[in-house]
Amino acid sequence: PALHRQRHQFVVDFVKENKPKKVADLGCGECTLLKKLKFHREIELLVGVDINGAKVKKKMNGLAPISTDYLQPSYDQLRIELYQGSVTQIDARLRGFDLVTSIELIEHLSLAHVEKFSEVVFGYMTPLAVIVSTPNSDFNPLLPGLAGFRHSDHKFEWTRAEFRSWALKVCLEFGYEVEFTGVGQAPSGLQEQVGFCSQIGVFHRLGGRDGCNMLFGDDTEDVFSYTLLYSINY
Numbered sequence: 001p002a003l004h005r006q007r008h009q010f011v012v013d014f015v016k017e018n019k020p021k022k023v024a025d026l027g028c029g030e031c032t033l034l035k036k037l038k039f040h041r042e043i044e045l046l047v048g049v050d051i052n053g054a055k056v057k058k059k060m061n062g063l064a065p066i067s068t069d070y071l072q073p074s075y076d077q078l079r080i081e082l083y084q085g086s087v088t089q090i091d092a093r094l095r096g097f098d099l100v101t102s103i104e105l106i107e108h109l110s111l112a113h114v115e116k117f118s119e120v121v122f123g124y125m126t127p128l129a130v131i132v133s134t135p136n137s138d139f140n141p142l143l144p145g146l147a148g149f150r151h152s153d154h155k156f157e158w159t160r161a162e163f164r165s166w167a168l169k170v171c172l173e174f175g176y177e178v179e180f181t182g183v184g185q186a187p188s189g190l191q192e193q194v195g196f197c198s199q200i201g202v203f204h205r206l207g208g209r210d211g212c213n214m215l216f217g218d219d220t221e222d223v224f225s226y227t228l229l230y231s232i233n234y
């Protein structure tokens with residue numbers, strides 16, 4: 001299957017296994033991943049955030065319940081919210097989540113903004129789990145005809161070592177642990193050498209639900225910097 005599908009399937013599999021109740025997708029784009037996640041009964045709150053409001057609006061109506069959704073007696077309460085906003089800015093409505101995903105987002109940020117992203121996600125939102133995917137540049141020599149980055153809007157593409165060093169620093173600073181994996185296999189024999197096409201870090205907050213918030217105490221005044229574009233209750 002296409003690589004973007006494999007990345008989204010990775011998140012779906014994580015949701016099936018870990019059953020988070022509140023899930024936020026950062027850089028949700030056209031809500032493709034959210035549309036897959038809305039079928040998972042355990043989820044009570046599903047939030048999407050993207051800096052590009054027009055992009056979100058294009059296909060957000062596909063998130064509305066279809067008539068058969070109401071015919072399912074076991075359909076639990078689900079609320080969906082979409083926001084226009086930047087992951088470099090805090091918003092109190094994004095705190096307290098079980099899972100935050102950031103799929104192919106960070107490579108679109110300047111390195112200064114990646115620092116902000118780390119503070120906002122791991123230091124302020126402090127979700128129980130975070131999934132971050134980004135291109136693995138060690139894999140790039142296997143991509144035919146590629147000169148430079150995989151996409152013209154990418155500000156960087158990290159090697160596995162660079163991704164690892166960012167992730168481990170985040171863990172130390174904000175109290176998380178991380179496992180490295182990925183999707184998109186290299187031909188057999190090369191996997192060891194180049195890794196996955198998309199590299200993925202799966203972060204868990206140390207101490208789980210009792211883990212504390214390092215950067216901002218609970219007495220910080222609530223900040224609302226995102227704009228609500230859409231909300232619906234199932």
Ligand code: SAM
Pocket residue numbers: 004007026027028029030032033049050051052055085086087088102103104105108109
């Ligand atoms: N996550 C989606 C997926 O897996 O298909 C979309 C990935 S797309 C390559 C990157 C997305 O990040 C775009 O929709 C872009 O508008 C969004 N984005 C870029 N900078 C952002 C920022 N500072 N805050 C929030 N979203 C941002």
